[in-house]
Amino acid sequence: MTKDVIALTEKTPDARTLLAALYAGGPDLSLTTTDDGAVIHLCSPAGRPLVSVESPLLVHVPGEAERLLSPHITPPQPPYWWTETRASTAIPAAEPLAGSVCGRLTMLLGGTTWPPEAARTAVVETPQDGDDVTATRLPDGALPAVDVLTESTAVVIADRSILPLTTWLSDILRSTAATGRALHIVTPPHVRLTLPLRMTLVGAPNRWVVKNPEGGYYDGLSGAVLAWQNGTFAPTVTPAKVADAFTRGAQHTEERRLTLALRTVRSPNTDLVLGTALETAWRHLTGAPPTGWGTAEPINLPWSPRQLTELARSRSPQPTHALVIGPPDQPAIATHRTTRTTAGIAEDVTLTIGYPTAEQAPLDAIEPLAAELVDAHGLATMLTTLTVASADLTLAPVLTAPPIPITFTLGARDVGAIGLTHARRPPLPIKPVQLGTTTNPALHYPLGNGTDADAWPALQTLTAHLKSGTPNTV
Structure with missing residues (x-):
């Protein structure tokens, strides 16, 4: 540790x-x-x-x-x-x-x-090494320093009030992925994760392992009771049992998080500038542009779509991951991933904004934003959700309400492939709004106001309907 x-x-x-x-x-x-x-x-x-x-x-x-x-x-x-x-x-x-x-x-x-x-300045006396202590030089390219390393798992033990996705943890994540290992971060229960770190730990094989004050360990995202078995942390039983400490600390708050998960696809020409769709969404929902970007936390560089584009070009054809932050008076953070696809340059953005109450979330602004992204930024898809969670955008290891869908937008390219007639007639009591041009339309589907959990089955029905569409049925 x-x-x-x-x-x-x-x-x-x-x-x-x-x-x-x-x-x-x-x-x-x-x-x-x-x-x-x-x-x-x-x-x-x-x-x-x-x-x-x-x-x-x-x-x-x-x-x-x-x-x-x-x-x-x-x-x-x-x-x-x-x-x-x-x-x-x-x-x-x-x-x-x-x-x-x-x-x-x-x-x-x-x-x-x-x-x-x-803080101090005095010389610190350190104990002398015993005769049994030997030094081994870390070989070049070795896994960055971790607390426990097994054939399957790298374990990092951390204890700070807010744990971010630092350069150190980013390096460990890259190294564990390259060696086929999982990263398990072990913390006391008072530690909170930032959203960028939380998103890197979603899904196997990586885990957030929380030391249970009542004994043992549990998964900080799912609550599953864990134990150290065969060189890794794993659920003690199948199906997994949920720790009482996880459910007992369930959050009850008036605060909300609005999240946009969007993808744009554009042609890879020399004039292409990345990050413009993200900046458009940021301005539309907060009234101001992002303030900074970087590849780890702390996010250190002034916001610059030009520099983001230069970094992506220098790393191409490998994908580029970046983090984007807003001003302190409006909690907002985004992840940005650039990849080359057969259709063009894809940008996958997840933007989350925190609000003190549900009423302050600008739900009426989502449809006009979708229209602007369709018209000017090559929007392929966009899902917006509202979550009951702390507005500071950190995550505690307790049960949190799931996000509830608000809208789904399908870009013109996919509407054309599915067929406009089929795409605008889902088996649901909703009427999609046509965006874009008459000859190249996109569709925006309203699903609710973020209070009805039935919006998830509706979204599943909608996506199943769209997947069943036959190309060129218009």
Whole structure:
């Protein structure tokens, strides 16, 4: 298990300042690096890892420290530098050592340390290695540091109030996928996940494993009681039993989350700019554009469709994953995935916006937004849902109400393939709205206002009807 300590500094942690900070354990400690030098490991004389220091990240986006660390923290004005350290809890001196590394950085460069009580500047005495301790160099390209590694599973034990999809966890996810392993993140029950991390853990083989205060473990997303079996966490019985702690903590709130899951497909010409459909949806529903984007949390770059496009082109033909964030006064976050398909360049977007009450969710704005996306952005499909859940867009390991469908939109290309007559006559008491042009129409299906769970069977009936359509029946 590791303990995170973070330095938020006004000035760049240059090599000289980093060296002064790394001397927090005295001159006898050694240094190693991994990830092409992106991570520095402060080790005991025999090579036992004590503290890992990630490359400083320049954060241009306001509100990220408050969102991911604490609403009471006062970071420097953006842009500021975010330097994340991880202390091994296997050695008691490692945590104060990480605090001294970060405390020295903030003392020399200005800024603040999180958590505030961890900050210090004194030299930390670390215990001498015993004769039985030997060091083994991590081979190039090896799996990033995890707490337990078996043939099937990589286990990370984490304990911070809000757990984001950091660069470190992103690297572990890529490595576990490449080696055919699952990632299991183990946390105490007070930990909450950000939406980007929650979405990466949905479905096998990855899991959020929560330590049950009543003993044992349970799945933080499904509530299934888990146990460590054959080198992995798995349900104790089939069908899985749900932990009492999961259901007892069920959320009851007036807050809501509006989620749009949309796909656009456009021709891969040289003038194509990615992210424009997402920005259109953001402006339409919040009145302002996104403020930042990046590939992990904290989200650090100012919003730029041009830079997003350049990144996707540099990674093509491999897909590109990005995260997008809005201003602090309106909780909103999105995932953006770009892929090449036989039909063109596909962008898959999931945008979630938090509201204090259901009445504040702008349901009347969805149909005009669908029309604009059809007309100008090559909309293929869009599903909108409303969920009873906290507006801060974090997830606790308790039972949460499922999302309820509000609308479904089918783009012109698929309507043409299915046939307009068939597509606009589902066996349901709803009348789809025709969007787009008369010669190239799309259809928008209203399913409810987010309060009736029968909208799910209606959506299933609708999709089954559309799949049964015969091409060119118009």
